[in-house]
Amino acid sequence: MPPARAPGSWDLAGFHQELSALSERISELRGRRDGRPEDLLGALDLALVELEVAEEELRTCLEELHLHGEQIALRVEGADREWQMLNTTFRELPVPVFLLSPEGTIHRANDEAARLLSSTGERLTGKPLAAQVHVGYRRIFRSALGAALRGARPGPLPLLLTRADGTSAVHVQLARLETPPGARPLISAVVLSPDDTPGSTGSTGSVGSLHTAPRAIAAAGRAGARDKDGDAAAQRDEIAMGVRRLDVVCRMTRLLVGEPLRPGPGLLEQAVGLLATEFAARVIVFLVRAGTPHQVAAMPADAPPYARPRAGTGPGTKTGSRARREGSTATAQRVARAVIGSGAALLEPAPPAEAVGPRALGPVLGVPLGSGPETLGALVLLRSDGARGFTLPDLGLLEELGQHLAMALLAERDHRRRANAAQVLQASLLPAELPEIPYTQVAGLYRPPGEGPQVGGDFYDAFATLGGWGLVLGDVCGKGVEAASVTAAVRHGIRTLSVWEHHPEVVLEKVNQAMAVQHPTDRFVTAVVAHVRAEKDVARVRLASAGHLPAAVLRADGTVGLARGGGRPLGLCDSPEAEAEDLVLEGGDVLLMYSDGVTEARDHDRSFFDDARLLAALAGARGMSAEAVVRAVEQQVLEFTGGAPQDDLTLLALRVVPLEEARS
Numbered sequence: 162m163p164p165a166r167a168p169g170s171w172d173l174a175g176f177h178q179e180l181s182a183l184s185e186r187i188s189e190l191r192g193r194r195d196g197r198p199e200d201l202l203g204a205l206d207l208a209l210v211e212l213e214v215a216e217e218e219l220r221t222c223l224e225e226l227h228l229h230g231e232q233i234a235l236r237v238e239g240a241d242r243e244w245q246m247l248n249t250t251f252r253e254l255p256v257p258v259f260l261l262s263p264e265g266t267i268h269r270a271n272d273e274a275a276r277l278l279s280s281t282g283e284r285l286t287g288k289p290l291a292a293q294v295h296v297g298y299r300r301i302f303r304s305a306l307g308a309a310l311r312g313a314r315p316g317p318l319p320l321l322l323t324r325a326d327g328t329s330a331v332h333v334q335l336a337r338l339e340t341p342p343g344a345r346p347l348i349s350a351v352v353l354s355p356d357d358t359p360g361s362t363g364s365t366g367s368v369g370s371l372h373t374a375p376r377a378i379a380a381a382g383r384a385g386a387r388d389k390d391g392d393a394a395a396q397r398d399e400i401a402m403g404v405r406r407l408d409v410v411c412r413m414t415r416l417l418v419g420e421p422l423r424p425g426p427g428l429l430e431q432a433v434g435l436l437a438t439e440f441a442a443r444v445i446v447f448l449v450r451a452g453t454p455h456q457v458a459a460m461p462a463d464a465p466p467y468a469r470p471r472a473g474t475g476p477g478t479k480t481g482s483r484a485r486r487e488g489s490t491a492t493a494q495r496v497a498r499a500v501i502g503s504g505a506a507l508l509e510p511a512p513p514a515e516a517v518g519p520r521a522l523g524p525v526l527g528v529p530l531g532s533g534p535e536t537l538g539a540l541v542l543l544r545s546d547g548a549r550g551f552t553l554p555d556l557g558l559l560e561e562l563g564q565h566l567a568m569a570l571l572a573e574r575d576h577r578r579r580a581n582a583a584q585v586l587q588a589s590l591l592p593a594e595l596p597e598i599p600y601t602q603v604a605g606l607y608r609p610p611g612e613g614p615q616v617g618g619d620f621y622d623a624f625a626t627l628g629g630w631g632l633v634l635g636d637v638c639g640k641g642v643e644a645a646s647v648t649a650a651v652r653h654g655i656r657t658l659s660v661w662e663h664h665p666e667v668v669l670e671k672v673n674q675a676m677a678v679q680h681p682t683d684r685f686v687t688a689v690v691a692h693v694r695a696e697k698d699v700a701r702v703r704l705a706s707a708g709h710l711p712a713a714v715l716r717a718d719g720t721v722g723l724a725r726g727g728g729r730p731l732g733l734c735d736s737p738e739a740e741a742e743d744l745v746l747e748g749g750d751v752l753l754m755y756s757d758g759v760t761e762a763r764d765h766d767r768s769f770f771d772d773a774r775l776l777a778a779l780a781g782a783r784g785m786s787a788e789a790v791v792r793a794v795e796q797q798v799l800e801f802t803g804g805a806p807q808d809d810l811t812l813l814a815l816r817v818v819p820l821e822e823a824r825s
Contacts (some may be wrong), residue, residue, distance in 0.1 A: 179218055252282070257352035260338075265289050265306050268347060277331075277352060279324045290350065295321035295328065302333075304557035309335040309348050311505040317353060318553065406558050409439050413562055417569040432566060433460040440542055440555065443489060447497040448530075448538035448570075454497045456490075457538075489543055496527040497539040504529055504536055506560055510550055524550040528559045531567035540566065590648050595623045598630045600695045601817055602787035606795055608810040610758075618644040619756045619811035620652050626659040626692060634754035634813045635688035635709065638730075647684050650676070651731065655690060665690035665705035666739040673707070673731045685730040689754050691815070698748040698820045707737040710757060713775060715790070717749025717819070719783045721776040748819030751790055753779060758808035762798050770801050787816040 186207075251258070257274035259267055270278075270285045278285065278293055294302050298320045305315045317332035332353045340346055416432055429446065437444040437460040447454040500507050507527040523546040530537045540563045542551070595603045605621045618637035623630065633655050637644045654672040662668050668690060676686075687709040694701045704712060704724055711726025727740035746752060755775070762770040778797035782790040791812040798806060 179214075183215060259285075259290055259350040259352075261290060261306070261348040261350055263310050263346055263348070265291050265303070265348075274352065277324075277329060278322065279326060293322050293324070295323055297321070300557070301553045304560075305335055305553055306348060308506055308556070309337050310346065312337055312503060313505040313507070315508060315553065315556075316510070322352075406554070409435075409558065410561065410565075413565055417565060429458050430460065432569075433458045436540075436542070436559075436562065437461065440551075440559075441548070442526075442542040442544045445493045445497075445541045445543070446530075446538065446566075447493070447501070447541065449501060449536070454494065454501055454538060456493070492525060493541040493543060496525055496541050500527040500529050500539040500541075501536055504532055506556055508551055508553075508556055523548045526551040526556065526559060528556070528563040529567075530563050530570065532564075535567070535571070537567050537570050590620050590645060590652065592622050596625065596630070598623070598693065598695055598815075600697055600823070601693070601700060601815055603632070603816075604787035604791050604812075604814050606791040606810070606812045608795065608806070610806055610808055610810075618648060619758065619809040620648045621754070621811055621813040622652055622656060623813070624656050624659065627661060627663045629663065629692055629694040631656070631659045631665070632691040632693060632752075632754065632813060632815060633688060634756065634811060635686055636756045636809075636811070637686050638684045644684060647676075647686060647732075650679075651686050651688065655688070659690075659692070663692050663703070664741070665692050665703055666741040669705055669707045669728075669731065669737050669739040673735075673737045676732045677735070685732040687730045689726070691752065691754070693815065695817070697823070698817065700746040700750075700815070700817045702744040702746060702752060702815075703741065704744055704752075705739045705741040707731050707739045708733075710755065710760065713753040713755070713779055714744065714746075715751040715753065715779045715783065717747065717783075719780055721780045723772065723776070746815070746817045748817050748822075749784070750817050751779070751782075751787065752815045753790065753794070754813040755794070756809060756811040758806060758810045759794065759798055759812065761808065762802050762806050762810075764801050765803060770798055774801065787814040790814045790816065 251269070252271045254271050254273060257277045258271045259274050260269040262268050266287060266289050267285045270282045272282070275282045275285060291299050291302055302318065302320060305318050308315050314336055317334050320331055320333050322329045322331055334351045334353060336349050336351075338347045338349055412435060413432060416428065416435065433444045433446055436442075444460050445456055446458040448457050449455075496507055496509070506529065507525075509525045510523075523544045525544075526542045528540050530540055540559065542559065544551075591607055592605070595605055597603075603623050605623070607619060607621065618640050619635070620637075621632075621634040623632050625631070633652070635648070635651060637648045637651070651672060654675055655668055658668045658671050659665075662671070669688065685708075687707060689704065689706045689709040689712055691705075691712075692703040705728070706712075706724075706726045707728045708730035709726065709728070711723040713721065713723055715721050724744065725740055725742050729737045729739075731737050744752070760770055760772055760775055764770075774797070775794070778794045779790070781797075782793040785793060791814050794812055795810060798810060
C-alpha cells in the first residue's frame with residue numbers, strides 16, 4: 162500500500178501513475194479468476210488489497226478537493242467584494258460620470274449623472290448621450306468624441322444638456338479608457354460645472370445649481386438663453402458659422418480639384434494661403450520624407466501674424482523677429498512630430514514655455530494629413546501670444562480640410578507615378594535611336610496629343626533584316642496599357658520575323674497568325690512595312706500594307722505621290738491580305754510613312770489636314786534631309802491645328818542620299 166499523503170501535498174501526476182498501475186493489477190486479477198479454482202481465494206485477497214489502495218487514494222483526492230474548493234471560493238468571494246466596492250464607488254462619485262461606447266451610447270451612468278438628467282442609470286443605459294445634448298452642440302460633441310476615441314484629450318467641452326424640466330450648462334471632459342485586450346474601448350465623460358474647469362476665476366458651483374442658476378446659463382452663451390430672442394440670435398450665429406465653414410470647405414475643394422496638384426510652388430501654397438487668411442494664423446505644412454517630417458509650405462513665410470510688440474523685441478527689432486521665427490518653427494516641428502506619430506489632432510492653448518524659450522507664441526493646432534498608414538504629414542496652425550484660441554469647431558473643420566488636402570496630395574502622387582510609368586512604357590515602344598542605313602538617311606518622330614506623358618497606340622521602328630533593312634510604322638486601336646501590350650507584341654514580332662523573311666507581306670501574315678494564337682484581343686493594328694536594299698544613289702523597296710494609310714513618295718524633282726496601300730488590319734480576320742508593291746528610290750527621293758494623326762488632324766473649323774495638304778507639305782520639303790522632312794511636316798500639322806493635335810502624330814522618313822551630296 163502506498164504511503165498516505167498529507168492534505169495539500171497531493172500530486173496529480175502521481176495520482177495518474179497510481180491509477181494506471183491499479184488498472185494493470187485489475188487486469189492481472191481477471192486473468193487469475195479464469196485460471197485454476199484453487200487460486201480463486203488468493204485472487205480475492207489481492208482484490209481486497211487493491212480496493213483498500215483505491216479507497217485511500219480517493220479519500221486523499223476528496224480532502225484535496227475540499228481544501229482547494231475553499232480557497233477558490235475565498236478568491237471568488239474576494240473578487241466579488243472588490244467588484245461591489247468599485248461599483249459602489251462609481252455609483253456614489255460626487256460628480257456625474259458617464260461610460261460611453263465608441264458610438265457614444267451610454268454604457269453606464271452613475272447616480273449623479275442620472276440625477277443631472279432627471280432619470281435613472283437603468284433608463285439611460287443603451288441610449289446615445291448625444292440625444293441629451295442640445296442640438297446646437299451635437300456636432301461639437303461628436304467631433305470631440307471622435308478625437309477622444311483616437312487617443313486625443315480635448316479640453317473641457319462646453320455643452321448644454323437637455324432634460325424634462327430645463328437645461329444644464331456644463332463642461333464635459335472626455336478621455337479614452339484602457340480596456341483589456343479584445344474588449345471594446347470605452348470613453349469616460351466627466352461632467353464639470355463651468356467654475357470647475359481649469360482657468361476659472363469664479364467660485365465653485367455644484368452641478369445641481371447649474372439647472373436653474375441664471376449665472377451658469379449665461380456662462381453657456383447664446384445656446385443657454387431661454388427667451389425667444391436669445392434662441393433666435395443663437396440660431397443666427399449657428400447658421401452664420403455653418404455658412405462660413407461650408408464656404409471654406411467649398412473654396413478649398415474648388416482649389417484642389419480645379420486642376421492637378423503640382424509639386425513645389427503653386428497650388429499647395431494657395432491652399433495654405435487660404436487657411437492662413439481664414440483662420441488668422443500662420444499655417445505650415447509638413448510632409449513625411451524618409452520617415453522625417455519636412456516643412457514644404459508656410460504662409461506667412463516669416464513669422465506668426467498679429468504678434469504683439471514687446472520691449473526690445475518688437476517687429477522692427479531684428480533679434481525679436483528672429484526669436485519669433487525660430488520659436489514658431491521649433492513649435493511647429495514639435496507639434497508635427499506629435500501629430501504624425503499619434504495620427505491624432507493636437508490642440509494647445511499655448512505651447513510649453515520650455516519648448517520655445519521666451520513666450521512669443523500662443524494657441525497651436527495641428528491635424529494629420531490622412532490617417533493610419535496613409536498619414537502623409539501634418540498641418541500646423543500657430544497664433545501669436547494673446548490671440549484668440551482655437552475652438553473645437555475649428556478643430557473639426559481643420560481635420561476635414563486636412564483630409565481633403567491629403568486626398569489631393571495622394572492624387573497628385575498617383576498622377577506623378579502614372580506619368581512616370583507612362584513615360585517609361587512609351588519609351589519602350591519606340592526605338593532609342595534609329596540605325597544608320599548605308600547610302601540613306603532615316604528619321605522618325607512621335608508626338609503624343611495634349612500635354613503630359615501618355616501611352617499612345619502609334620509605333621515605328623527601323624532594323625536589320627535578311628539581306629537588307631526593315632522599316633515599320635503602325636497604329637493600334639485605342640490607347641493605354643492594353644494597347645501598349647499589343648503594340649509591343651506587333652512591333653517585336655515584325656522585327657523578329659524579318660530576320661528570316663525578306664517579304665514584308667509574309668511577315669504581316671505570320672504576325673497576324675501569332676496574334677490570333679498567342680495574343681487574342683479585340684484591338685486591331687494597321688501597319689506598313691518596308692524591306693529596303695540600298696546601294697549608291699538607289700534603294701529598292703518592297704512595301705506591304707495591312708490596312709494602313711498609303712506611304713507618300715517625294716521625288717528629287719519635287720513631284721509627290723502616294724503608294725498603293727490597302728490590305729486588312731492585323732487581328733481582324735484569319736488573313737490580313739496585305740497589299741505589296743515594289744518601289745525604286747533614287748538619289749534625293751524620300752519615302753514617308755505616317756499615322757492617321759497626320760491626315761485626320763482638324764483645324765478650328767473641323768476640316769481635315771487630308772492627303773492633299775500632306776503632299777503639299779511634303780513637296781515644300783524638297784531637297785531637305787530626312788530629319789528636316791519630318792520636322793517640316795510636323796510644323797505644318799501643328800500650324801493647321803493651332804498647336805493642339807487631337808491624336809498621336811507619328812512620322813518615319815527614308816531618304817536616299819544623292820551621289821553629289823555623298824561626295825561632299
